[in-house]
Amino acid sequence: xxxxxxTIDVNKKFGGLSAVTSLNMDVGAGDIIGLIGPNGAxxxxxxxxxxxxxxxxxxxxxxxxxxxxGMKPHAITHLGVxxxxxxxxxxxxxxxxxxxxxxxxxxxxxxxxEATLRLPSYLKKEKHVHERAYALLEEVDLVEHAHAKATxxxxxxxxxxxxxxxxxxxxxxxxxxxxxxxxxxQESVELMDFILKIRDQFNLTxxxxxxxxxxxxxxxxxxxVLDYGVTIAHGTPEEIQKDPKVIEAYLGVE
Amino acid sequence: MDFQTFLQQFVNALSLGSLYALIAIGYTMxxxxxxxxxxxHGDVFMVGxxxxxxGISSFLIPWWLxxxxxxxxxxxxxxxxxxxxxxxxxDSPRISIMISAIGASFLIENLAIVLFDxxxxxxxxxxxxxxxxxxxxxxxxxxxxLIPIVTAVLLAVLLWIVNRTKTGMAMRxxxxxxxxxxxxxxxxNRIVSITFAIGSALAAIxxxxxxxxxxxxxxxxxxxxxxKCFIAAVxxxxxxxxxxxxxxxxxxxxxxxxxxxxxxxTGYKDAFAFILLIVVxxxxxxxLLGKNQGEKV
Amino acid sequence: xxxxxxxxxxxxxxxxxxxxxxxxxxGLLFAFDSMFDRFxxxxxxxxxxxxxxxxxxxxxxxxxxxxxxxHAGFMAVxxxxxxxxxxxxxxxxxxxxxxxxxPVLLNVQMPFLPSLLIGGLLxxxxxxxxxxxxxxxxxxxxxxxxxxxxxxxxxxLTNAQTITNGSLGLKGLPRFTTMWWAWGSAIVxxxxxxxxxxxxxxxxFKSIRxxxxxxxxxxxxxxxxxxxxxxxxxxxxGIAGGLLAHYLTTIDPxxxxFLKTFDILLIVVxxxxxxxxxxxxxAIVVTVLxxxxxxxxxxxxxxxxxxxxxxxxxxxxxxxxLMIVVIFRQQGLMGTAEFSWNxxxxxxxxxxxGQKSGKGVE
Numbered sequence: 001x002x003x004x005x006x007t008i009d010v011n012k013k014f015g016g017l018s019a020v021t022s023l024n025m026d027v028g029a030g031d032i033i034g035l036i037g038p039n040g041a042x043x044x045x046x047x048x049x050x051x052x053x054x055x056x057x058x059x060x061x062x063x064x065x066x067x068x069x070g071m072k073p074h075a076i077t078h079l080g081v082x083x084x085x086x087x088x089x090x091x092x093x094x095x096x097x098x099x100x101x102x103x104x105x106x107x108x109x110x111x112x113x114e115a116t117l118r119l120p121s122y123l124k125k126e127k128h129v130h131e132r133a134y135a136l137l138e139e140v141d142l143v144e145h146a147h148a149k150a151t152x153x154x155x156x157x158x159x160x161x162x163x164x165x166x167x168x169x170x171x172x173x174x175x176x177x178x179x180x181x182x183x184x185x186q187e188s189v190e191l192m193d194f195i196l197k198i199r200d201q202f203n204l205t206x207x208x209x210x211x212x213x214x215x216x217x218x219x220x221x222x223x224x225v226l227d228y229g230v231t232i233a234h235g236t237p238e239e240i241q242k243d244p245k246v247i248e249a250y251l252g253v254e
Numbered sequence: 255m256d257f258q259t260f261l262q263q264f265v266n267a268l269s270l271g272s273l274y275a276l277i278a279i280g281y282t283m284x285x286x287x288x289x290x291x292x293x294x295h296g297d298v299f300m301v302g303x304x305x306x307x308x309g310i311s312s313f314l315i316p317w318w319l320x321x322x323x324x325x326x327x328x329x330x331x332x333x334x335x336x337x338x339x340x341x342x343x344x345d346s347p348r349i350s351i352m353i354s355a356i357g358a359s360f361l362i363e364n365l366a367i368v369l370f371d372x373x374x375x376x377x378x379x380x381x382x383x384x385x386x387x388x389x390x391x392x393x394x395x396x397x398x399x400l401i402p403i404v405t406a407v408l409l410a411v412l413l414w415i416v417n418r419t420k421t422g423m424a425m426r427x428x429x430x431x432x433x434x435x436x437x438x439x440x441x442x443n444r445i446v447s448i449t450f451a452i453g454s455a456l457a458a459i460x461x462x463x464x465x466x467x468x469x470x471x472x473x474x475x476x477x478x479x480x481x482k483c484f485i486a487a488v489x490x491x492x493x494x495x496x497x498x499x500x501x502x503x504x505x506x507x508x509x510x511x512x513x514x515x516x517x518x519x520t521g522y523k524d525a526f527a528f529i530l531l532i533v534v535x536x537x538x539x540x541x542l543l544g545k546n547q548g549e550k551v
Numbered sequence: 552x553x554x555x556x557x558x559x560x561x562x563x564x565x566x567x568x569x570x571x572x573x574x575x576x577x578g579l580l581f582a583f584d585s586m587f588d589r590f591x592x593x594x595x596x597x598x599x600x601x602x603x604x605x606x607x608x609x610x611x612x613x614x615x616x617x618x619x620x621x622h623a624g625f626m627a628v629x630x631x632x633x634x635x636x637x638x639x640x641x642x643x644x645x646x647x648x649x650x651x652x653x654p655v656l657l658n659v660q661m662p663f664l665p666s667l668l669i670g671g672l673l674x675x676x677x678x679x680x681x682x683x684x685x686x687x688x689x690x691x692x693x694x695x696x697x698x699x700x701x702x703x704x705x706x707x708l709t710n711a712q713t714i715t716n717g718s719l720g721l722k723g724l725p726r727f728t729t730m731w732w733a734w735g736s737a738i739v740x741x742x743x744x745x746x747x748x749x750x751x752x753x754x755x756f757k758s759i760r761x762x763x764x765x766x767x768x769x770x771x772x773x774x775x776x777x778x779x780x781x782x783x784x785x786x787x788x789g790i791a792g793g794l795l796a797h798y799l800t801t802i803d804p805x806x807x808x809f810l811k812t813f814d815i816l817l818i819v820v821x822x823x824x825x826x827x828x829x830x831x832x833x834a835i836v837v838t839v840l841x842x843x844x845x846x847x848x849x850x851x852x853x854x855x856x857x858x859x860x861x862x863x864x865x866x867x868x869x870x871x872x873l874m875i876v877v878i879f880r881q882q883g884l885m886g887t888a889e890f891s892w893n894x895x896x897x898x899x900x901x902x903x904x905g906q907k908s909g910k911g912v913e
Contacts (some may be wrong), residue, residue, distance in 0.1 A: 516829030
């Protein structure tokens with residue numbers, strides 16, 4: 001198995017507080033990996049460390065054979081890593097369509113002169129990104145809202161828009177931070193099917209954070225369980241389910 | 255330059271720096287609590303000077319009573335300013351509150367021009383403040399000697415309030431996390447009002463001492479000291495009282511010492527503060543004593 | 552159904568209306584040019600300059616979400632550069648009475664256009680340097696750093712006697728800024744900004760304004776984009792400064808005190824932070840009002856009493872207006888919305904557009 005993402009002994013300290021300790025993840029191409037654990041376990045911090053929002057205090061992050069530790073988030077996105085946010089971060093004053101368009105800015109490779117003068121070369125690119133944006137909106141069933149303000153969408157639709165926007169950056173690896181938060185059980189189940197679908201369709205590798213273990217059992221190939229920043233277990237869903245440490249951590253909380 | 259001259263400049267710088275520090279504290283406290291650059295702080299300082307002037311010149315009351323009344327009224331003015339211009343925007347985007355602060359500053363300045371007259375006024379300085387004293391060969395005006403002492407005393411009182419009283423504890427809590435503080439049943443509005451009251455009282459005292467040191471009042475007199483003191487607060491690390499004092503003293507030193515050693519730069523004096531600001535921010539973006547505050551993702 | 556138009560029809564209609572409006576606008580300009588006295592003309596020119604200033608400040612404050620307060624400084628750079636480059640050696644010698652001008656600058660004399668452009672470029676370059684240095688800082692530090700920068704520029708202008716003639720300023724500049732120059736520049740710059748903001752770069756700017764962290768995660772090089780927006784904004788302010796210099800024909804450092812930035816900010820806030828049409832309308836209204844309300848500063852007859860002149864009352868009005876707008880109507884005149892012909896249709900002044908149909912490039 002070739003691994004797409006590896007974190008080697010990644011640590012993050014805020015002041016004296018250890019937020020993440022010795023994170024060693026290994027994600028193979030095409031996998032769906034779950035990152036689970038109680039609130040404040042360091043899941044989102046782990047995402048932030050890998051996607052460049054935070055720089056690890058020590059350790060290394062290797063993506064696709066390249067050391068990306070300490071790189072800026074936009075550069076990491078450029079290499080093919082995309083993400084969604086736990087506390088939805090859409091571009092509020094922009095339309096649904098524009099949200100997806102702007103995520104393609106970096107791939108458009110348009111310089112400011114051709115863009116401002118609307119040269120034919122630019123118009124071609126613009127047409128292409130519009131077509132792609134509509135295709136992606138079709139995928140998440142939001143075409144009819146294309147011209148609505150992003151924040152006018154319902155909560156569940158905003159989450160879907162975030163996924164469409166992340167897909168627009170043409171990622172190899174997609175991080176989903178609690179994609180099912182705020183959804184009812186029916187929607188959550190549909191979401192898991194959707195995740196499987198986009199994995200196959202866009203040739204993705206997916207790492208997702210989830211609070212409810214049961215929900216992701218079905219889709220994840222392997223899982224990492226975090227508690228107080230420490231990886232207390234990892235393995236297949238079946239192994240995780242039986243792990244006494246996991247049961248303890250979860251029973252302590254839920 | 256001989257030692258005597260150096261000492262003279264040092265004393266002058268200490269005096270000016272203490273005055274900067276006093277005003278800078280007001281900026282740093284308001285910023286610490288509301289994350290707001292109170293652009294109108296320099297204008298509150300100006301109002302303090304004018305109120306003292308009217309007390310002495312128009313109402314002919316003794317200077318000490320005029321000063322006390324001016325401080326009380328300016329404090330009320332500062333608290334009122336927060337009520338009218340900042341409180342309605344507490345939950346608005348930062349850019350709106352900043353524009354409101356600029357608007358308030360703009361309005362106070364223009365109102366001052368209309369009400370107080372744009373022509374400069376001579377501030378009446380009691381003999382006691384104006385008299386020169388000679389200490390160890392160094393000439394010091396009474397007021398220049400008084401400024402560092404007043405600043406030191408006020409600083410001690412302030413540190414006691416912030417660190418030793420319940421109100422101070424609430425202030426620190428609001429400054430750390432305004433929402434959490436609200437959940438802990440802290441009356442945030444009251445704390446913000448108290449902060450503005452303290453900041454405005456300090457600005458009034460600063461304005462009066464400024465007028466005693468440079469006895470000339472103008473409606474726009476608060477702009478430059480206001481900007482410089484904000485810079486002093488940022489240089490020292492905004493949100494930190496000790497930082498504001500350090501920044502104020504440092505700025506006073508840089509301004510007077512540079513001019514003393516390199517007289518040909520005198521014309522550029524007003525630019526030093528801004529150059530100091532840009533240099534410090536580049537080396538240490540949070541200021542000399544500032545803490546790092548990133549956005550939570 | 553005959554009142555509903557199809558997408559194509561409305562597009563054609565909007566284009567015709569825009570063209571028609573442009574022709575009428577130009578016609579009016581031409582008419583004004585011959586109809587009005589010089590005083591009125593001067594105000595119309597000032598409107599155009601303020602349109603450029605408001606739009607350039609709006610680019611950085613409204614569309615990129617960065618609070619910059621350095622506009623007066625960039626205007627000053629543009630104004631002085633343009634003035635020094637375009638004045639004749641004789642005029643320079645007549646101006647520099649305290650100390651002669653630097654010999655290199657004495658004999659330079661260029662036509663208006665290159666002087667104006669070089670002024671803009673220099674302002675843009677300084678904006679770029681300042682941007683690279685300060686845009687790494689948190690947002691409110693940028694406000695104070697840019698404000699400080701604009702004051703540094705002013706202090707330098709006051710002291711660089713052999714380049715700028717210090718506090719004496721420059722007098723007797725050629726009156727280059729005609730109605731055509733002023734409005735021509737305003738129209739070209741507006742067009743440029745509309746195209747820029749509608750392009751993928753405009754979307755990138757707005758994404759930074761709306762959510763910087765998400766923009767970075769979507770692959771936008773946020774720092775670079777901020778510097779780009781700041782540089783363009785500074786360059787445009789420099790061009791407006793050049794136009795202003797040759798409109799006033801006299802410049803001195805005091806004109807570029809940072810309060811000048813507040814005047815522009817007032818226009819932008821009233822028009823709506825993030826609206827181009829808002830800024831344009833507001834620039835014209837505020838400029839005209841500033842002149843129309845001059846009577847406030849003079850003696851007032853209130854019917855029951857006559858006051859002596861109260862200088863400053865006019866500015867009290869404007870600063871109070873700014874406060875009222877920020878507190879009660881933060882979005883200003885237009886918010887982030889733009890004027891469109893369709894909005895006229897919506898209120899019944901034009902036939903309504905049909906259902907939105909089809910997809911594709913808008």
